[in-house]
Amino acid sequence: MSYGSENATGTTTSSVGSRLRELWNDYLPVWLSAPMVLVMLLITVFPGVYDLYLSLVHYKQTNPQQIGEFAGLANFAAVFSDPSTWHSIGVTLTFVGGSLALETALGFTLAALVTNVSNDYAREFYRVAFILPMAVAPVSLATIGRIMLNSQVGVIPYVVATYTPFAAPNFLAEFPLATVIAMDTWHWTPFMFIIFYAGLSSVPEQLLEASRVDGAPLWRRYVHIVIPYMKPVIFVAVLIRLIDLFRTFGTVYSLTQGGPGTATQLVSIQIFQTGFKYVNLGQASALAIAYLVGILVICNVVIRYFGFGGVWD
Amino acid sequence: MALLESRQTRDRIKEAVRHLVLLCWTVAVLFPLYWIASMSLKPPSEALQLPPNWLFLPTVYNYLQLFGEPSFVSALGNSILMVSASVLLVLLLGVPGAYVLSRYDVPKKQDVLIWILSSRMLPPIAVVIPFFVIFRTFNLYDTRIGMVFMYLTINISLVVWVMKAFFDGIPVSLEEAAMTDGATRFQAFRKVILPSALPGIISVAIISFIFAWIEMLFSLILTNQRAVTVSMQVFKFIGSRSIEWSMLAAASVIVILPNLLFVVFVNRYLASGLSFGVVLKE
Numbered sequence: 388m389s390y391g392s393e394n395a396t397g398t399t400t401s402s403v404g405s406r407l408r409e410l411w412n413d414y415l416p417v418w419l420s421a422p423m424v425l426v427m428l429l430i431t432v433f434p435g436v437y438d439l440y441l442s443l444v445h446y447k448q449t450n451p452q453q454i455g456e457f458a459g460l461a462n463f464a465a466v467f468s469d470p471s472t473w474h475s476i477g478v479t480l481t482f483v484g485g486s487l488a489l490e491t492a493l494g495f496t497l498a499a500l501v502t503n504v505s506n507d508y509a510r511e512f513y514r515v516a517f518i519l520p521m522a523v524a525p526v527s528l529a530t531i532g533r534i535m536l537n538s539q540v541g542v543i544p545y546v547v548a549t550y551t552p553f554a555a556p557n558f559l560a561e562f563p564l565a566t567v568i569a570m571d572t573w574h575w576t577p578f579m580f581i582i583f584y585a586g587l588s589s590v591p592e593q594l595l596e597a598s599r600v601d602g603a604p605l606w607r608r609y610v611h612i613v614i615p616y617m618k619p620v621i622f623v624a625v626l627i628r629l630i631d632l633f634r635t636f637g638t639v640y641s642l643t644q645g646g647p648g649t650a651t652q653l654v655s656i657q658i659f660q661t662g663f664k665y666v667n668l669g670q671a672s673a674l675a676i677a678y679l680v681g682i683l684v685i686c687n688v689v690i691r692y693f694g695f696g697g698v699w700d
Numbered sequence: 701m702a703l704l705e706s707r708q709t710r711d712r713i714k715e716a717v718r719h720l721v722l723l724c725w726t727v728a729v730l731f732p733l734y735w736i737a738s739m740s741l742k743p744p745s746e747a748l749q750l751p752p753n754w755l756f757l758p759t760v761y762n763y764l765q766l767f768g769e770p771s772f773v774s775a776l777g778n779s780i781l782m783v784s785a786s787v788l789l790v791l792l793l794g795v796p797g798a799y800v801l802s803r804y805d806v807p808k809k810q811d812v813l814i815w816i817l818s819s820r821m822l823p824p825i826a827v828v829i830p831f832f833v834i835f836r837t838f839n840l841y842d843t844r845i846g847m848v849f850m851y852l853t854i855n856i857s858l859v860v861w862v863m864k865a866f867f868d869g870i871p872v873s874l875e876e877a878a879m880t881d882g883a884t885r886f887q888a889f890r891k892v893i894l895p896s897a898l899p900g901i902i903s904v905a906i907i908s909f910i911f912a913w914i915e916m917l918f919s920l921i922l923t924n925q926r927a928v929t930v931s932m933q934v935f936k937f938i939g940s941r942s943i944e945w946s947m948l949a950a951a952s953v954i955v956i957l958p959n960l961l962f963v964v965f966v967n968r969y970l971a972s973g974l975s976f977g978v979v980l981k982e
Contacts, residue, residue, distance in 0.1 A: 416806075419797065420801070422792070423860065426856060427816060434829075434831065438830055497722070500718050500721060501722065509719070516730060518963055519730070522960040522962070524913065524914035525916055526938075527736070527952035530952040531732045531735070534735070577729075636916070636917045637914070641938060672829055675829060
């Protein structure tokens with residue numbers, strides 16, 4: 388006797404009840420997943436289709452009588468004939484590439500160093516301390532950056548001026564993009580670190596022992612044993628970070644608003660400004676569609692090239 | 701003997717170098733956090749002194765100022781309310797969905813999983829434009845309900861992926877045993893599987909909380925006054941000239957604090973959560 392049928396004792400109401408219960412049990416996976424599927428459709432298909440629609444019509448708040456009129460590819464043409472779009476693409480690729488490379492290299496190095504620390508307490512201390520920056524919200528990161536890098540009152544220019552032969556630099560004015568990359572590296576190296584750390588501790592001890600006995604030098608142990616073994620972990624970490632780097636907005640926007648000039652104008656910031664400062668949602672959507680396609684292509688190339696092999700069982 | 705000793709010395713030197721490098725990074729990580737925290741606890745007159753006053757009498761003056769600011773208090777309340785509601789909702793939607801993906805023969809399962817992940821590839825700026833238009837049409841602009849919904853878009857793929865990995869790790873025999881004892885499939889899920897997956901649910905809830913808590917773009921575009929979030933309120937402080945640096949520091953500390961506590965307390969689960977369960981077998 389299953390729980391479901393024990394109340395089915397004849398009266399109309401309870402037979403309706405048992406009918407419903409049967410429906411519930413028979414189609415359980417449908418009921419359990421339907422809300423998720425509906426929301427997923429709403430948040431993936433709807434924005435995609437609506438963005439596409441907006442990208443093909445005129446939608447400029449300054450020109451209200453034209454809103455909704457079919458524009459063909461005019462929005463795309465306008466976006467791509469604008470040199471600032473190409474500039475933003477260059478800024479974005481530099482930002483994503485630079486941050487990803489630094490965070491991966493630094494995250495791996497730190498994880499390898501901490502793994503090899505022999506004292507348990509010290510290892511635990513490093514592990515907790517190193518992931519703290521992840522807790523910092525973009526807006527707080529921007530506050531910290533503005534306070535510490537300020538050329539008049541900032542502690543970092545002060546230290547440089549006092550303890551090195553160099554003059555106090557104005558980081559955000561002189562090297563804006565490099566500063567933004569450095570801050571992102573501070574913020575998100577912890578993500579790489581924690582994943583690589585977990586991955587490294589799953590490398591079988593016998594493998595390492597065998598290579599140690601062979602007297603292989605350290606770098607060979609990593610290049611030939613550790614890194615190949617960790618390939619799925621490295622792949623997932625890099626892919627997630629890659630996706631998130633393309634999504635970056637808050638950190639850079641609240642730090643520089645894309646400036647000075649357009650020095651740190653990521654594509655996402657340009658879309659925001661086109662859409663909400665110049666109130667041209669048609670062109671903003673065209674750029675968003677192009678950006679989305681670009682990201683999907685890059686992510687798919689990465690997925691094809693490195694493969695999901697080993698990630699799922 | 702000499703060989704052994706020299707190897708020991710070499711190991712000791714290696715260990716020392718390791719600690720030296722790691723301590724440098726520790727300083728790089730902790731100093732900015734210390735700096736902003738100490739600034740928020742100094743009276744405004746001392747906050748920007750260089751060289752810094754290392755020994756100072758901490759004061760809560762800046763925090764009192766901050767909490768005397770009605771716009772900040774209401775933004776903080778908004779954030780707590782909206783983020784918590786959205787985390788509850790995302791769990792209600794995502795956890796059962798993940799269970800189905802883990803246990804049933806879903807057609808084209810791999811494609812479905814990639815589709816779900818792809819919602820994370822959409823840049824938020826591309827998502828927000830259509831919803832901006834729709835929110836304007838249906839009076840959802842600058843409402844808490846609208847923001848709760850927007851937070852779903854950030855977190856649902858994360859919840860589904862991580863929870864699927866967790867359910868995959870729970871043996872099917874557990875449900876089978878419950879069902880032989882007379883439980884229905886749903887009862888087995890609710891009374892046996894959910895409790896076993898609780899650590900995963902907690903960690904994914906916390907990670908979702910953090911991601912929604914730090915979000916700024918949606919608030920920037922979709923709120924104005926009534927549903928402003930705490931991040932956005934701090935950003936408004938950055939923008940205006942009249943605000944004291946120390947008050948700004950205090951506001952940033954308030955935004956960081958819940959995340960920091962979470963990260964310290966659940967750091968063990970973080971790796972598995974953030975990596976979508978790939979390194980779960982640790």
